[in-house]
Amino acid sequence: MKIIPIVIFLLFALIVIPDLAHARPGGGQSYSGGDSGGGGGDGDLVGLIIYILLSLPPEISIPLVIIIIVFYILSKRKKKASAQTISSVPTYENRNTNTINMDSRIENFKNSDLNFSKTLFLDFVSSIYLKYYSLYSKREFSNLKPYLSQQIFDNGIRVPLNSRTVTENVIGNINIVSILENPQITMITTDISANFTMTIGGKSTRYIIKERWTFARNKGVLSLGPEKMRDLKCPNCGAASNFSDAGQCDHCETFIESGKMQWFVSQLNILHQEAYSTQGLGHYSPEVGTDYPTIVQSNISDYIRQFSNNHGIGDWNGYWAGFTDNIVSIYFQEIYKAWNDLKWEKIRHLVSDRLYDSYNFWIVIYKSQGLRNRLENISIHRIDMARVDVDKFYESFTVRVFASCLDYVETTTGQLKGGSKKDARFYSEYWTFIRRTGVEKEESEFNLNTCPNCGAPADKMGQAGVCEYCNTKISTGDFSWVLTRIVQDEEYVG
Numbered sequence: 001m002k003i004i005p006i007v008i009f010l011l012f013a014l015i016v017i018p019d020l021a022h023a024r025p026g027g028g029q030s031y032s033g034g035d036s037g038g039g040g041g042d043g044d045l046v047g048l049i050i051y052i053l054l055s056l057p058p059e060i061s062i063p064l065v066i067i068i069i070v071f072y073i074l075s076k077r078k079k080k081a082s083a084q085t086i087s088s089v090p091t092y093e094n095r096n097t098n099t100i101n102m103d104s105r106i107e108n109f110k111n112s113d114l115n116f117s118k119t120l121f122l123d124f125v126s127s128i129y130l131k132y133y134s135l136y137s138k139r140e141f142s143n144l145k146p147y148l149s150q151q152i153f154d155n156g157i158r159v160p161l162n163s164r165t166v167t168e169n170v171i172g173n174i175n176i177v178s179i180l181e182n183p184q185i186t187m188i189t190t191d192i193s194a195n196f197t198m199t200i201g202g203k204s205t206r207y208i209i210k211e212r213w214t215f216a217r218n219k220g221v222l223s224l225g226p227e228k229m230r231d232l233k234c235p236n237c238g239a240a241s242n243f244s245d246a247g248q249c250d251h252c253e254t255f256i257e258s259g260k261m262q263w264f265v266s267q268l269n270i271l272h273q274e275a276y277s278t279q280g281l282g283h284y285s286p287e288v289g290t291d292y293p294t295i296v297q298s299n300i301s302d303y304i305r306q307f308s309n310n311h312g313i314g315d316w317n318g319y320w321a322g323f324t325d326n327i328v329s330i331y332f333q334e335i336y337k338a339w340n341d342l343k344w345e346k347i348r349h350l351v352s353d354r355l356y357d358s359y360n361f362w363i364v365i366y367k368s369q370g371l372r373n374r375l376e377n378i379s380i381h382r383i384d385m386a387r388v389d390v391d392k393f394y395e396s397f398t399v400r401v402f403a404s405c406l407d408y409v410e411t412t413t414g415q416l417k418g419g420s421k422k423d424a425r426f427y428s429e430y431w432t433f434i435r436r437t438g439v440e441k442e443e444s445e446f447n448l449n450t451c452p453n454c455g456a457p458a459d460k461m462g463q464a465g466v467c468e469y470c471n472t473k474i475s476t477g478d479f480s481w482v483l484t485r486i487v488q489d490e491e492y493v494g
Contacts, residue, residue, distance in 0.1 A: 025335055025336060025339050025359055025486060058201075100298040102176060102177075102179075102493075102494055103297055103298050103299060103494065104298070105178075105179045106118060106176075106179065107299070109179050109181065109186075110391070112181065112186075112220075113186075113222055113223055114222070114392065115222045115223040115224070115225070115392055115393075116223045116391065117223065117391040117392060117393045117394050118176070118389060118391070118396075119389070119391070119393070119394040119396055119434050119484070120223070120226055120229050120230075120391075120393055120394060121176075121188070121223070121229075121263075122174050122176075122190075123229065123230055124229045124230075124232075124263065125174055125190050125192070125213065125215070126171055126174060126354055127229075127230065127231070127232050128144075128147055128213075128232065128265060129169075129171060129192055129194070129211075129213070130169055130171070131143075131144060131232060132144060132148075132156075132265075133166040133169050133196060134166065134167075134169065136156060136159065136164070136165075136166055137159050137160070137161060137162055137163050137164050137165065138161065138162070139161065141156050141157060142157070142243055143232075143242060143243050144156075144243075145243045145247040145258075146235070146243060146247050146258055146261075146262065146264065147232065147258070147262070147263070147264050147265060148258065148264055148265050149258060149264060149265060149266045149267075150258070152265055152268055163200070164198060164199060164200040165198070165199045166196050166197070166198050166199075167196065167197050167199070168196055168197045168206070168361070169194060169195075169196040170194060170195055170196065170357055170358050170361045171192060171193070171194045171354050171357075171358065172193040172194055172195070172358055173192075173193045173485070173487065173491070174190055174191070174192050174193075175190060175191050175493055176188060176189070176190055177189050177190065177191050177212070181219065182219070183219060184218070184219055185216055185217070185218060185219055185259070186216065186217055186218075186219055186221075187214055187215065187216045187266065188214070188215050188216075188263075189212060189213070189214045189215075189267075190212070190213050190214075190215070191210060191211070191212050191271070192210070192211045192212075192213060193209070193210050194209055194210075194211070195207060195208045195209060195276055195361075196209070205275055205276075206275070206276040207273050207274065207275060207276060208272075208273070208274050208275075208276050209270065209272065209273045210270075210271045210272040210273075211268065211269065211270050211271060212267075212268075212269045212271055213265055213267070213268055213269075214265070214266050214267040214268075215263040215264065215265060215266065216259055216263070216264060216266040217259045217260075217262065217263050217264065218259045218260055221259070221260070221261065221262075224261075224262060225393065226393055226436075226476075228262075230476070234249045234251060234252060234254070235261035235262040236249060236252050236254045236261060281365070281366065281369055281371055281409065281417075282371065282409045282417030282418035283418055284407075284409075284418045284419050287425070287426070287427045287489075288488075288489065288490040289428075289488070289489025289490040290402075290426060290427055290428050290489060292489055292490075294384040294386055294400045295386060295492060295493075295494060296384075296385070296386055296387070297386065297387035297388065297398075297494065300385070300387055300388055303387075303388035303389060303390055304316060304388055306390050307388055307390050307395060310390065310395075310437075311440065320385065322442075322443050323397065323443050324383045324399070326443040326446060327433065327443050327446065327481050328383055328399055328401065328431065328433075329380055329383070330448060331347075331350055331431075331433075331481075331483055332378075332380060332401060332403070332431070333378065334346075334347055334350065334448055335347050335350065335351070335483070336375050336378050336405070339359065339363070339373070339375060340373075340374060340375040340376070342363060342367075342372070344356070344359065344360050344363055345461070345463075348461040348462070348463075348465050348475065349451065349452070349458050349461045349465060349467070349474045349475065350448070350482065350483060351475065351482060351483045351484070352434075352475055352476075352477075352482055352483065352484040352485075353464070353465060353475055354484070355483060355484055355485065355486065356465070356475070366409075370411055370412050371409055371410070371411060371412075371417060372409065372410055372411075372412065373407070373408075373409050374406070374407075374408055374409070374410060374421075375405050375406070375407055376405060376406040377404075377405055377406050377424065378403065378404075378405040379403060379404050379405065379424075380401060380402070380403045381402045381403060381404065381426075382401075382402040383399050383400070383401055383402070384399060384400040384402075385397070385398075385399055386398040386399060386400050386430060387494065390437070391437070392437065393436065393437055394434050394435065394436060394437055394477065395434070395435050395436075395437055396432055396433060396434040396435070396484075397432070397433050397481075398430055398431070398432040398433075398485075399430070399431050399433075400428055400429070400430050400431075401428060401429055401430075401431055402426075402427075402428040403426075403427060403428070403429075404424040404425060404426045404427070405424060405425060406419075406420065406421060406422075406423075406424055406425070407419050407420075407425040408420055408421055427489075428489055429486055429487065429488060429489070430485075430486070430487045430488075430489070430492045431483060431485070431486055432483070432484050432485035432486075432487075433481045433482065433483055433484070434477040434481070434482055434484050435477045435480065435481045435482070436476070436477050436478045436479075439478075439479065439480070441479075441480060443481070446480055446481070451467040451469060451470060451472075451474060452474060452479035452480035453467060453470050453472045453474060453478075453479045454467060454469055454470035454472070456469035456470065457469075461474065
């Protein structure tokens with residue numbers, strides 16, 4: 001159709017494609033573009049356009065999109081003279097206050113759901129998100145029936161089969177932004193930053209996207225354990241998800257109603273979306289927030305006490321010194337080395353699935369552009385404790401690492417594209433490590449080069465983080481500490 005290039009042109013007239021920051025691990029790959037403000041404005045309009053293109057047939061959606069864009073451009077020109085730019089980047093004080101408030105809400109929520117695990121819930125959100133897009137426009141979309149509201153499910157099955165595909169879906173970050181409980185229902189709202197490739201009519205476009213997903217369930221329902229949460233198994237019998245359009249499990253023949261046994265997506269909104277460009281891969285933005293005070297969990301002393309009691313730790317300072325020396329520092333050095341050497345597979349057993357996929361994506365992107373991000377002379381200057389979480393299923397530590405290194409981008413022929421080969425770059429990042437509750441292995445006994453389950457060489461972990469010697473998945477934290485999250489200073493909210 002000749003009309004499609006017009007739509008694409010108008011979309012690019014609306015979408016501002018900012019430069020991306022540099023790309024060391026944790027150091028600036030933007031999943032929401034350069035827009036620190038998040039939602040609103042153009043992001044809402046683009047979200048509406050994508051929603052229309054996904055939900056309606058082309059003969060209806062394309063003319064409607066053109067009308068919306070034309071009206072938008074006209075109205076924007078009228079308002080341009082009086083428009084004011086207001087920075088919506090949250091200050092340190094705002095983020096610290098928000099963190100304290102959210103900590104309090106999670107603690108209150110745990111009183112009514114003793115099984116709730118923030119770590120496990122975010123894994124569940126990640127699984128739902130990836131499944132939703134991978135099954136979109138496919139017959140298997142019905143397998144998500146118990147996990148979606150009727151409206152969201154109906155919108156999905158109305159899309160013509162195989163009319164569009166979403167691939168290479170990489171989640172950058174997930175944050176809990178609100179928890180609401182009333183006598184009938186419990187709701188948790190999350191913001192998800194990601195990027196993916198969408199193919200419609202043979203044309204593929206990669207998008208940077210930020211979405212807000214709200215999960216709900218009936219009041220009084222307790223969270224399920226890892227075995228049923230991780231892989232979206234039937235909440236009744238635990239079999240692999242295989243549901244009819246009516247929500248009946250193929251295995252136990254139970255009709256799973258949304259919210260009665262498990263979380264389901266009650267609302268789905270696109271806050272910001274833009275086409276992805278590689279033009280800024282060599283660009284370096286100044287570090288933001290390195291001089292901010294560390295955001296420390298308000299009740300961290302209570303959790304330190306609980307963690308110490310669970311493991312019989314009499315000297316917390318001694319344990320903390322061992323953790324920073326044997327886990328944080330060693331992981332930091334090994335992960336940076338793997339990135340610099342383009343041997344990301346060497347640290348597969350040290351990181352979660354989501355983190356591995358996230359940074360592997362950027363390595364592939366750099367290679368495709370004939371570029372390489374070099375990190376040299378890495379030095380750790382300080383490590384702060386930011387938070388400790390302990391629940392029925394997982395323990396987690398979040399630390400803030402202050403470091404420096406030579407950080408630059410060059411071409412395969414050695415031409416400098418960004419950064420400096422002479423001046424060290426100082427920065428800090430928040431790193432979160434998780435481990436299954438009950439694991440008692442001493443941190444000093446951990447060996448980077450062996451499987452933490454069977455002790456075999458860690459040279460055959462595979463893309464899925466499964467040891468080929470013992471056929472056990474290692475990247476879940478069931479046997480040792482696993483790094484699950486790296487967040488920049490200005491983005492960290494607890």
